[in-house]
Amino acid sequence: MKHDRSRTLYDRALSVMPGGVNSAVRAAVEPYPFFVRKGDGGHVIDADDNRYVDWVMGLGPLLLGHDMPEEVRAAIQRKASEGPMYGAPTAVEVDLAEFVTRHVPSVEQIRFVNSGTEATVSAVRLARGHTGRNKIVVMQGGYHGAQESTLVEGDADHPRPSSAGIPQSFAEHTLPVPFNDEAAMRDVFETHGEDIAAVLTEPILGNYGIVHPREGYHEFLRELTEEHGALLIFDEVITGFRVGGLGCAQGRFDITPDLTTFGKIVGGGFPVGAVGGRAEIMEDLAPAGDVFQAGTFSGHPVTMAAGLETLKYAAEHDVYDHVDDLGERLRSGLADIVADQAPEYTVAGTASMFKVIFTRNGAEPTCAADVKRAETDRWRRIFWESMLEENVFLSQNQFECQFVSAAHTEDDVERTLEAYKEAL
Ligand code: PMP
Numbered sequence: 001m002k003h004d005r006s007r008t009l010y011d012r013a014l015s016v017m018p019g020g021v022n023s024a025v026r027a028a029v030e031p032y033p034f035f036v037r038k039g040d041g042g043h044v045i046d047a048d049d050n051r052y053v054d055w056v057m058g059l060g061p062l063l064l065g066h067d068m069p070e071e072v073r074a075a076i077q078r079k080a081s082e083g084p085m086y087g088a089p090t091a092v093e094v095d096l097a098e099f100v101t102r103h104v105p106s107v108e109q110i111r112f113v114n115s116g117t118e119a120t121v122s123a124v125r126l127a128r129g130h131t132g133r134n135k136i137v138v139m140q141g142g143y144h145g146a147q148e149s150t151l152v153e154g155d156a157d158h159p160r161p162s163s164a165g166i167p168q169s170f171a172e173h174t175l176p177v178p179f180n181d182e183a184a185m186r187d188v189f190e191t192h193g194e195d196i197a198a199v200l201t202e203p204i205l206g207n208y209g210i211v212h213p214r215e216g217y218h219e220f221l222r223e224l225t226e227e228h229g230a231l232l233i234f235d236e237v238i239t240g241f242r243v244g245g246l247g248c249a250q251g252r253f254d255i256t257p258d259l260t261t262f263g264k265i266v267g268g269g270f271p272v273g274a275v276g277g278r279a280e281i282m283e284d285l286a287p288a289g290d291v292f293q294a295g296t297f298s299g300h301p302v303t304m305a306a307g308l309e310t311l312k313y314a315a316e317h318d319v320y321d322h323v324d325d326l327g328e329r330l331r332s333g334l335a336d337i338v339a340d341q342a343p344e345y346t347v348a349g350t351a352s353m354f355k356v357i358f359t360r361n362g363a364e365p366t367c368a369a370d371v372k373r374a375e376t377d378r379w380r381r382i383f384w385e386s387m388l389e390e391n392v393f394l395s396q397n398q399f400e401c402q403f404v405s406a407a408h409t410e411d412d413v414e415r416t417l418e419a420y421k422e423a424l
Helices: 004-016 070-081 091-103 116-131 182-195 217-227 245-253 301-316 319-341 368-372 376-389 410-423
Strands: 036-040 043-046 051-054 109-113 135-139 152-154 159-161 174-177 196-201 231-235 259-263 273-277 346-350 353-357
Touching: 051 410, 070 301, 091 109, 091 273, 091 301, 109 116, 116 135, 116 196, 116 231, 116 259, 116 273, 135 182, 152 174, 159 174, 174 182, 182 196, 182 217, 196 217, 217 231, 245 301, 301 319, 319 346, 319 353, 319 410, 376 410
Parallel strands: 135 174, 135 196, 196 231, 231 259
Antiparallel strands: 036 043, 043 051, 109 273, 152 159, 259 273, 346 353
């Protein structure tokens, strides 16, 4: 397979962009990432005209695949042709806000921003402003974007920044605990309960190999936070409008969080984030309340149109049946292959999310520590590249999940299973 143009582009990029990319994970593969020329249905075509089955799907936003259905594409083009944005409100923002509040019962009001990171920044500030408390509890191995309050590792007794450039004094307000560990969560509330503004968690960890909540875990979180006057924030940037369809993962688990963060699918492939929740809390956001939040591009009309038309299309077609069905076929096919060829590995996922984790602890992982033991190096140096040789594009690190879109076909699934067989 030739990669001459990608190599040349990467060499040029390295001189003008740190690490040659605009987002860290994209360069996580060696010796260099391939550069995409365009998408086509469930595939991408690189700068050297190689075609891959694409299970990255923009890292989650592309529920409908690359070349969206005609009505979705037309709505986006129409909005773009009317002048991209104005710095004044537009009808399409109200339309999308109404759509989301209609389908996600916990969301009475919503504020659109420009990325999942911005959504969690706003949610954390809002939770602190609303409760008058400082600390937030997060899950070890959870990811909430590139922001100061959540780039924290260690444990609740010894939190420390997970990136250079974040003061230790910031990290002290973030308390990481193991996912699914009720005793650890109780301990944290025993010690810091009076100063905990919120528990912030993905309903299913999607950035660390896909880890599912144990039965009753979210009910436990709901009760404990209520008991202590803290908010429960579900970060549905990945799971929102993917797991549980239009009702999101909170609908599937039948849990009502106080706040929810969204991103990815709700912007139909354009830059987006959102925070939504109970009106009584949301109205603390400026200008209704005194928690400041603003953004030049927030509620961008092209993004709003893309999100609205994507979700309407999903509501009116069998998108979720299709992606969940192919997801199931992938996972069961992979489970057979792994059982036969690599019984030390685990197949994880649900709905249209899937991942093969290069570790096994007798069962599915239940927390970050289980996933951490994975053979990351082997995955990156041998496996990812072998899959690329088989023309299958997987997410660029061992921990991030992969996604099925409405544009994927049974043939894509079959080809991918064959490729896994070869590569493993
Ligand atoms: N929260 C979760 C759960 C995410 O998966 C991500 C990104 N993958 C973010 C927040 C940050 O979103 P963004 O990259 O759009 O800033």
